[in-house]
Amino acid sequence: MEKIFARISQVSATTVLLLLLATVAVLYWSAKPALEAFGAHFLIDPRWGVEVPVDGEGNEVKQTLNASGQADGVRRVDAGVDEISMDDEEVPLEDEMNGETISMDEGEELILGMDEDELETREVYGGLVPILGTLFSTTLAMLVAVPIAMGIAVFLSELAPQWLGKPVGVAIELLAAIPSIIYGMWGLFFFGPFIASIFGGSSVSLLVAGLVLAIMIIPFMAALSRDAINITPDVLKESAYAVGATKFEVIKDIVFPYAKAGILGSMIISLGRALGETMAVAFVIGGIFSLPEKLTDPTVSIPVVLANNFAESSGLSLSALYYLAFVLFLVSFLVIFAAKHYFLRRVKL
Amino acid sequence: MTQIKRFFINKLFIVISTLTALLGLVFLGWILWTLFVKGFEALSLTVFTTDLVNGGLRNLLWGQFVLSVLATVLAVPIGLLAGIYLQEYGNHSRYAEFIRELSDVMMSAPSIVVGTFVYAILVVPVGHTNGWAGIVALAILMLPIVVRTTDDMLSLIPRELREAGVALGVPKYRIITDIIIRAAKVGIVTGLLLAFARVMGETAPLLYTSGTSEYWTTNLGETFPSLTVAIYNLATMPDEALSKLAWAGALLLTLFVLILNITGRYLIRDKR
Structure with missing residues (x-):
């Protein structure tokens, strides 16, 4: 009886740990498609649910797009991480924001430029x-x-x-x-x-x-x-x-x-x-x-x-x-x- | 000169501090005032006797109560035992410290994230919102609070009581159930009341786990009525009658939560 009681209480305590682990696991697993599709660029992409045209020869154009996006992104990913650490004052954040609005414009130009040979679209989500x-x-x-x-x-x-x-x-x-x-x-x-x-x-x-x-x-x-x-x-x-x-x-x-x-x-x-x-x-x-x-x-x-x-x-x-x-x-x-x-x-x- | 300056700064500080306190209290008073005025305006007997389809809150009050009570039933035994483990069995072990820490962190986890978690494990497989998912979401929110309360209250029990039990040759689990829990009863019950009040007012984790319904139901497998979610939906309706109903619901909810809190305080004060 004594053993059972001790064991049950230990299991109950472990429930807390399991719940937290399960939460992290489920969230990660559910977020995985988006994580794979957008990567860290998600954090600094201001578009949500925008249909981005993709060339029929698809992947290559998409990849160059991604590559430039990445090149663009790498520079800012650090900044994105800083943002999350919450300690930033408003000023750098505002800079960040201006930077992003510009990049959004660029993005739209890209879309416009590609409109002519549009064949497929792909949805883009960003969390900025x-x-x-x-x-x-x-x-x-x-x-x-x-x-x-x-x-x-x-x-x-x-x-x-x-x-x-x-x-x-x-x-x-x-x-x-x-x-x-x-x-x-x-x-x-x-x-x-x-x-x-x-x-x-x-x-x-x-x-x-x-x-x-x-x-x-x-x-x-x-x-x-x-x-x-x-x-x-x-x-x-x-x-x-x-x-x-x-x-x-x-x-x-x-x-x-x-x-x-x-x-x-x-x-x-x-x-x-x-x-x-x-x-x-x-x-x-x-x-x-x-x-x-x-x-x-x-x-x-x-x-x-x-x-x-x-x-x-x-x-x-x-x-x-x-x-x-x-x-x-x-x-x-x-x-x-x-x-x-x-x-x-x-x-x- | 510096003397005058010092006294001036002191006076200035006192005035500013009092003013900020006053400012904060004014806003908080404003909230309560509007809540009471709007709420009592909208309150009537039909609110309690008819369901939402007919312009009342009966099914919502029932639903919220059932969800909270069942969440409590689910969370309390686990939380209580976990708290007992932390304090009585694993008190200074690394593992217990680790769990204690995690539980505290979990207590401040955003409630909406708990909702998304439960949605993934209990709503997606079923295919529609259901009462059980709401109960589990609330129970997850409640669990760390119960653990913390039990842990704190048991830590207040003097060592001598435990030693007295050991000296009599009583098995440890009997010491815990018959001596320690009994001594900490009032504190634990108070903590549970406060935890119950807290989950009673939760909205975010219920939004897409239990959802809300316009009809009276006792079937937890279906979308279940929830007062808080309904308030969220009704408040933004253009229909005057519906937004009035939302205020009535908000008032009832607040009154209930406040009564629970005051009862909890009263219990503790009585003891002291």
């Missing part, structure tokens, strides 16, 4: 638009959410009196539990039009998506950061006050350094959440496959593509969607893994 959409909306969300969440966390733990801090803290935690679809609906009906009336443009856009995402992760980030700040020992703070430090100095020089690991951890976990968020974004990003030229343009992100196009897809397009899902999975996996290794280990010390 959703990948950029995810990157931009997440970056924007983090830029907005971090200062506000820090403000809330500091306010709750250091500034607010007990009678105010406690109920507000509970309210923030409850807000973190609200289903994300609620944020999306609110964004679509109220916040989107509100933003559009200020900044112009459409009420579904990259800007609205980023802001709704920010508002969604703020309670989460604030609650986690507050917990991290709260573990600063009172003795440390009191001794700083005793030598005449102001509140600001205590928070800047005592509290933040002490709680740094926890705060960064909360940010990265929130980042992971924002990366994979579907419903809050699906309502407000527009779902259009076009590279945004300004912040107020509608575009699309990886989870939203998956949500909107999955059911109607089959064959190569479905495989391309799995490619995107695979990319998203790997990226969020890496983000969380890095967060755990860098920050949470230090928390334990």
